[in-house]
Amino acid sequence: MAKLELKNLNKTYTSKIVPVKDVSLTVDNDEFLTLLGPSGCGKSTVLRMIAGLEEPTRGQIKIGDVDVTYKPAGDRNIAMVFQSYALYPHMTVYENLASGLKLRKVPPTEIKQRVAEVAEVLGLAELMNRKPGQMSGGQRQRVAVGRALVRNANVYLLDEPLSNLDALLRERVRADLKQIFADQKVPVVYVTHDQTEAMTLSTKVALLNDGYVQQLDPPELIYNHPANLFVAGFVGSPQMNLLTLPCKGRYAILGNFQVPLPNIPTVPPQIVLGIRPENVRVAQPGDTQTIQGQVYLVENLGMHYLVSVRVESSQTEAIIVRALLPTDQNWSSKNITLTLPSEDIHWFDVQSGHALVRRQMLGARG
Amino acid sequence: MAKLELKNLNKTYTSKIVPVKDVSLTVDNDEFLTLLGPSGCGKSTVLRMIAGLEEPTRGQIKIGDVDVTYKPAGDRNIAMVFQSYALYPHMTVYENLASGLKLRKVPPTEIKQRVAEVAEVLGLAELMNRKPGQMSGGQRQRVAVGRALVRNANVYLLDEPLSNLDALLRERVRADLKQIFADQKVPVVYVTHDQTEAMTLSTKVALLNDGYVQQLDPPELIYNHPANLFVAGFVGSPQMNLLTLPCKGRYAILGNFQVPLPNIPTVPPQIVLGIRPENVRVAQPGDTQTIQGQVYLVENLGMHYLVSVRVESSQTEAIIVRALLPTDQNWSSKNITLTLPSEDIHWFDVQSGHALVRRQMLGARG
Amino acid sequence: MTNLHSLRSREQRTAWILLTPALLLLLFVFAYPILRAFWLSVFTRNLGTELQPVFSGLDNYVRMAGDGRFWQSLWATTVFTTASVLSELLLGLGIALVLNQAFFGRGIVRTTAILPWALPTALIGLAWAWIFNDQFGIVNDILLRLGLIQTGINWLGDPTLAMSAAIFADVWKTTPFISILLLAGLQSISKDLYEAYSVDGANTWQSFRNITLPLLLPQILIAVLFRFAQAFGIFDLIAVMTGGGPGGATEVVSLYIYSTVMRYLDFGYGAALVVVTFLILIAAVAIASFLLNKYRARTPGAI
Amino acid sequence: SQRPVTLSMLITAPDAQPWKQGLIRDFEAENPGIRINLVEGPNATNLLEDLYTSSFILGESPYDLVNMDVIWTSKFAAAGWLLPLDDRISKQELTAFSPKDVEGGRYQNKLYRIPVRSDVGMLYYREDLIKEAGLKPPETFEDLMQISQALQKKDKVNWGYVWQGRQYEGLVAMFVEVLDGFGGFWVNPDTLEVGLDRPETLRAIEFLRSTIREGVSPPGVTTYQEEDTRRLFQSGQVAFLRSWPYAWPLAQAKGSPIQGKIAIKPMVHAPGQTGAACLGGWGIGIAKSSKHPEEAWKAIQYFTSEKVQHRFILSAGYVPSRRDLFTNPEIVAKYPHYPQLLEVVDNAVLRSPIAQYAQTSDILQRYLSAALSGRTSPERAMQAAANETRRLLVARD
Amino acid sequence: MTTPQAVTTTPGRTGKTKFSFKKILLLIAIILVMLFSLTPALWQLLTSFKVNEDIAAVPTVYFPTRFTFNHYIELFTRRPFWRYIFNSAFVSITSTALALAIGAPAAYALARLRPWGERVILASILIVTLFPGILLFLGLLEIIQALRLGNNYLALIIPYTAINLPLTILVLRSFFQQLPKDLEDSARVDGYNTFQLLWQIVLPMTLPALVTTGILTFIFAWNEFIFALTFMTREELKTIPVAAAQLGGATVFEIPYGAIAAATVVGTLPLVLLVLFFQRRIVQGLTAGAVKG
């Protein structure tokens, strides 16, 4: 229906607390934007400003072509899932779900039907007559989600809507969300800490930190081409290996090993090498870019082991590289050789943190 | 310090709402038990009964050798993180953290020190003078966790303590939790929907459903040897492929392919085959147990693609197998051959849902 | 055995420890007067018996049945109570809503709004009588100056006007009781809910109707109950303002009871009056709460 | 030596000051063994009555001396709270007081109260205006109406006549005067006959109603008490006022718009009748529960003695209870209207001294107020009042 | 008129861009409330500064032609008005504190601890509030007399406390019930016993209710007339309303409006200050951020 546009939003609570410093975003009709960022970085605040619950200190919010910056919340036709649920304690689940529709004078039969559909999706069908006080945390969250889903809104805002659901249910609801929003063709802004969710659901991810958008890109780019150190370190679990290494000639020195530098104009004295643990492989015959070291910690992640390897080094300072390795072997205390495929290595400037090799097409800010 | 023992716990809210039907568990000094289960299955209720906030309708709770079933909450010396946080809204973060210690007349200097330590771990140091109303969801949750961690309790209960934290922080806090509890040597009961968390943190996992413990085992066993269909389907993400197949001779019929049955006394007419997507491999030359099919959906999970394959079949009913495949290829619409390694296949009874091949050592109930 | 140690029975013990002081005090102050009223009501004890109690069974109640003055005062009280409690509720709710807003100088306005309740009734009753005086009263003075009337209206001399004036004075005096109580109730409603509801598309009236009212209901009920009881027992304001006149038009039950006991020294009969009034009140409240429960059961979610 | 005996006495707040400065101080000086503890009660007399009542009900009254309004005597006596005083005072001595005042202290032929202050209702009028108009002070009700209307027509005054019409004891006090002026009666204390439904009563009501109807009295007069009427009168807008002696010094005070323009006379009457004045006033009795009746009596004797009264009246401006004092030259010098007042006092009527006075009065107040404010017709109202009164009196005896 | 307006109306900028209709409405409402509450009281205030001639003047004199403090001076010189204020304050503070101290625990028990006979207790409290107040006084008189409490502060403190108890209990109970239950649970696990829980957790969160009932009961006690009149006869124990009602005019009949107005002002001023001070505690969001869900 309409495009959502945020222009240079700023929210200042007190001179010391400025969670949103300068945020500009556009979410198109059919786009699904996920806000990612560390706890307390201002994600909810951005949503609240979009919803009209908080007035921006500066900046502009447009829905379609209308400037809604100072429009009251009720006039924006937005559906929102609150991080805190904000269920109506005096209403049953059914009434909670139906309230938004009743307000918009949707015919009763349609209300019933829509509520029933959503309740089905969220597994709330049996709880329709309960009040929020008599439900489990996950059930409450589902009601909160349901309350937004039944609506026919111009913009959907979802603030960590699935955080208290079990994996299975979450997966199901996620699929349904995707379906519903794809059908409705409206902008969706979604906050989550679950990166799988971010990756599978969104067409675009905005990574917030320190009040600024660190990178705004499709999820693959965020994952595969982090714009800066912060993004690189934040996205992906287990975290990317980020090693600050001295440079020597066209090489970065990793313990007793050398990693060839990418094609950069000048060679800095130090550089940050980043590689995701899942890209670190056990060396196979013929691999060139290898390092050796000793396993000193093995963590079971279910599908994989997260293996921490102390790289052989003549320096006193230990260099640790973590690798995600298959569970079919026992890695403990072994000496192993690992491959760091050069196409999976990210290079960052030590000072600015910016990625050093950036494709032209990437339009991210640092 | 002391062992926690639940014996045949039952909680009946109303004759229709019986979230906990018969739960028996033991958590030793140095054990870390994770409760897993679908939303609304009674996890929080179990915790609340342990804490003494809810009186069991039947059953017994022992801490050490003391029957505490009817002891008031305050006398049990338990620390608990509430799913809903339950922060004291009129107290600052510092006061929230210190309140439990003050009550126990811990000397002020020690209070200060312990609070500072915990705040450091949880990244709360800068928020000490805020009140809960002025914090983000994740910050609140951290305070809730902190309030439990500062305590020197006999038992720790944590109800989805990290659900609103970003992945990075969560990982860090998780490591700290592990450390702290390992030092203290007290029983910990933990509720989470994050299976990675369950796997990495716990020494034991109890899977609850429908008021009963479905399986109580170390995490690897839960993952690798699910006791029944429910556990198999619930644990692991993406979900295990669970295919109900007809049997013919010593084979299960999967589309146009045959999978040899395990060593079971009688061959049932139908059987359930389970295999995790990550165990399904692209067939390599020499693989015996292969199937063929066409890719019809590829989902990007970041590290992997989740590829859904329609297995070649002369039946009208489509059989879908999902596999987790590397991202280095484009799988869309391809015809591929997959291997189902027989050591990774789980077999379940169609009627009872019980696993058909069970090691002797596994002591789970169905 | 388990029962003795159960959490529930511990809770019981604590509950009773917490309740006991309050219940004892209530018993101490209320039980004797109430029971004594019941006891005295079956005796005749007045100037005729030289103030000695003489058992007379239900005589007092029989006499009451034919006592037009009592029934008339009961009616006057009902009119007074209904009118003043209803207007106070509406006005009080309105004022509470205004006071609940954030604006500059809110503290002053809140304090002002409580002011009428803070003025001593005995004194302010005099002031009201004076304000409504047909010659020197400012009400008439203002109306005259505005040219709305030609001669002063005899506010307190006309049965209907006198009742209205008394109701007005009472409404003025006690509206703050309701508004401050409701204000506290309003303040305890979480902002979240309004936010959620406004995002859902609710306008001001709708959030008032569907969030404020239902969540404020406990306080509304308490305020109404107390005002009902107080208004039914109204004494000093009317005593000072009209003395029950003109022609008994504003004589309320407690005025009559007071006269019977304190001035006519007719203790037995006075006690019977108390008992009957008391029972009527209890019946009224019981019926009201029954209807309310029924209504609430029928329309879930609504008030 | 003995510890001094303390006598407690309750008194309305405004009276406390003059008493303290005068009577009490002197008495204590003369009787070192007796202290008087003067308890300052509320301003309003009905509250005072209630205070007495509540303390007597409890059996042990904290008061030894009972300072009573005339209409309380019979109730207090009937309730058995007072000590009869007949043995302590001779008939001879009593003749010094106004006979009506003494009568007001009796209940069922026993004396319970010795008067200390008199109070009578009377008619105040604007001597200046009447003189100016060349008229004579009114004698009859009709005169009153005519003069009023004449003065009103000339715009000398807004209103002709104001009286106390609010539903309260003052209404009854005012009404018995009018009733007596028409030759009617309320309750005969001896026979308990009730005269409220007799034609004289209706005529009396008709007179009062006509004052309003004809615009002689403001409509609000049915809500007035003493002060309302006095203020109206004192503002110079009214020709006639029915009130108590207290209004005199106020109206004659410096700065009063009607200073020196007024005079008093007994209440007007119907032709062939005499004008009546309602008797009020205070007297003192002794509480039955008092532990010091002898000392109390001593105090009463002292307070009512001629010498003391003389001094007290000069300083406090009260109306004396002893007849002699009305004409005492020293007093007349200060209060020139007192001789006139004596005439009024002698013509006073008592409100029925019966035990159930309060209730009888309430009945009359209600119905009278109803009739005056037009709530019910006078006939119906008085019929009902009479019946109710009869029922009450029969029930009690 | 409800809270969302406070959220949605946008301070600052909207003011610049356009006039807000709602704001004007609010302003009018505020003015009306002020007028309604203030006018009669203001009248008393003006009267207290008028000379007697102005007070009695017809037609009405609205603003004093001559300001006088005589009425006030008289109050304090003729009578120990400070003493009365002290008495009122002492009795009111004590009985309010007691009512809250006794009422809050009882309210909590009724709100959360589900004692046996809860319904009966609640019903009795309701019934007690319905008993015509004026009649309590006879029975109480007998009790006071029997216990020889007359002319003792207790004679007022006890009945005031008791009469205020039902209101305190019911109001606080309704507020306690609205609190998120998890909070109390959390406190219990932390080791708070019931009393600590009440004092340190529950009461701070229900401050608006406490302050409100406190104000209401305090004012009731401050202004109560009949008991104070009957149970306290000694001059030095009288409370403000009784003392004010006993202000003499020159005669029994005269109502000394000026002095009464002054007494009204003097008697009300402490209350105004008190309310002004405490009303800021009636604030929203005391439980904000406490729980999720």
Ligand SMILES: Nc1ncnc2c1ncn2[C@@H]1O[C@H](COP(=O)(O)OP(=O)(O)OP(=O)(O)O)[C@@H](O)[C@H]1O
């Ligand atoms: N006060 C109550 N009254 C009635 N039923 C309740 C009450 N509290 C919880 N329940 C029900 O009991 C069941 C178990 O609730 P519980 O909170 O233990 O679930 P849970 O396993 O913690 O779920 P979640 O993962 O969603 O938090 C739920 O179905 C819930 O609806």
Ligand SMILES: Nc1ncnc2c1ncn2[C@@H]1O[C@H](COP(=O)(O)OP(=O)(O)OP(=O)(O)O)[C@@H](O)[C@H]1O
């Ligand atoms: N009312 C407030 N007053 C002051 N500071 C606030 C207020 N609300 C939020 N903040 C601060 O603003 C910052 C951003 O908060 P916000 O709720 O937007 O974070 P978030 O990104 O949603 O975090 P989370 O993932 O933990 O929910 C936080 O540091 C928080 O402490």
Ligand SMILES: [Mg+2]
């Ligand atoms: Mg947030």
Ligand SMILES: [Mg+2]
């Ligand atoms: Mg839960």
